[in-house]
Amino acid sequence: MSIEIKAPTFPESVADGTVATWHKQPGEAVSRDELIVDIETDKVVLEVVAPADGSIAEIIKGEGDTVLSDEVIAIFAAGDVAAAAPAAAEAAPAEAAAEGDADAAAGPAARKLLDENNLDASKVPGTGKGGRVTKEDVLNYLKNKPAAAPAAAAPAAAAPAVEVPAAGERVEKRVPMTRLRATIAKRLVEAQQNAAMLTTYNEVNMKPVMELRKQYKDLFEKTHNGTRLGFMSFFVKAATEALKRFPAVNASIDGNDIVYHGYQDIGVAVSTDRGLMVPVLRDTDGMNLAGVESAIADFGKRGREGKLGIDDMQGGTFTITNGGVFGSLMSTPILNPPQTAILGMHKIQERPMAVNGEVVVLPMMYLALSYDHRMIDGKDAVQFLVTIKDLLEDPARMLLDV
Incomplete structure (x- = not known):
């Protein structure tokens, strides 16, 4: 049949x-x-x-x-x-x-x-x-x-076709760009051409989060069926709280209209063999740390296997990208249209910092917030990033909502 x-x-x-x-x-x-x-x-x-x-x-x-x-x-x-x-x-x-x-x-x-x-x-x-x-x-x-290849060929034998480039040969290989890579390239160029993109920077002391993670990671993994406690969940929860306080950062531009979203759907950039993908965590305000970590782990696994669906990547009101996993110390993330802001995480590196008049070595991370200046004023962007910094340096504030 x-x-x-x-x-x-x-x-x-x-x-x-x-x-x-x-x-x-x-x-x-x-x-x-x-x-x-x-x-x-x-x-x-x-x-x-x-x-x-x-x-x-x-x-x-x-x-x-x-x-x-x-x-x-x-x-x-x-x-x-x-x-x-x-x-x-x-x-x-x-x-x-x-x-x-x-x-x-x-x-x-x-x-x-x-x-x-x-x-x-x-x-x-x-x-x-x-x-x-x-x-x-x-x-x-x-x-x-x-x-x-034969170890000892007869002298009179015809020389086989050599496909390994000879010494000094300048080899080039042309392959067609994949459809996904071409789309990524197009969207990145459009984002820079169509938005008044600006980036503000800050740095955060990661010691409080690292100590909290160290203290509870084993109990957390045991309690939540093997889900490991990472850093990304803290950033997602901190960003969620900051988005609630600064609605303009959670908004999007549609033509001449501004669309304010009454929910927080945060995209998390995932690197795959086929290119960068941004699956979306839905309603992060209602997710706990374990739910965020479990969803991100699932996104990473399915991304590597090529099993992320279109529904996983549609929508999103804000994006977080983590170049620190590849060793990036500082970068300028590009907007993910029609969103108006994106947060860039980076490598945690020990640096000497002045604390109460003394020099202390602390694990620091640079944060970068790229935003569309057409929609977001510099004051709101800076305060948004400072809010994330304050929440991460005192994680209890996320629980107390202060």
Whole structure:
């Protein structure tokens, strides 16, 4: 039985997508709910799974092709895999022989790797149906290639094709920008062009938070089923309280209108292999520290696995980004439109500080607040950042609401 495999239904904010990777090729056995193709949109990568046991009969949209919502991208042969696979497996070698092109016996994902690494498909052993070269075959060939070189070649033997660049050779590699990376680039440029962006800085003594964390981290983890107490939850709660006190920082600009939000949805920047993503913590005023830490850990895990959904990243009234995890001492974060402010955390570093006329070494962190001066006055931005500083240097104030 033939089944049409369609692209996912995209939300209204997503016009189309791009076929990123075919994980299965025509003729390969596929189990029900097994991942067969990734569709990359402007925001996330969506996964399409097999509707039943069987195999792909025909790929209609190859890697790099643009697809619309619910557009047919392949034909799936459901039923007995052993019966469905031979027809597709025999077709590929026959077509390759007719055209005299070894690349025809390689799937789209394999051909892409072959082209990127300047490999001849005829030299890569194929383990797919009918000797078809799969993506895994190319990866294994590349991985084992150095070991496969003969230790002592005969002097008269023809020199093999050298793919390792010679000494002094200036190598360049051109690859297309991913859809997500292109969207990130576009939004960052637009943010700088369309907003009167300004950044104010301050520094916070992290010793009180570090001592509190050290004192309670084991009990916290035991009480909350393995959830670890980090620093981000303190910043989220401090930012939430500060946003309540300074509504303009929690607002957004829509044309000539200012939209004041009566809730705090805080985006937390997450670095992934595909680029920077900003999943959103909803209604942080009603979350405790354990809830914040658990949600952030889940975002990080799903971000690394490419499983963050569009719903996870829609909305948000304020953003926090932490360059300190990569060692950044100070930076200027860029706004995440249509939000009007973003808080940048940085590396905790011991520095000599003057305290009551004495020099004391304290663990300090620089804070940066970038904001849209069209919406937020400098006075409010500075006081907002000072509020976060005061709450972090005396965490009890968050509990007492003072």
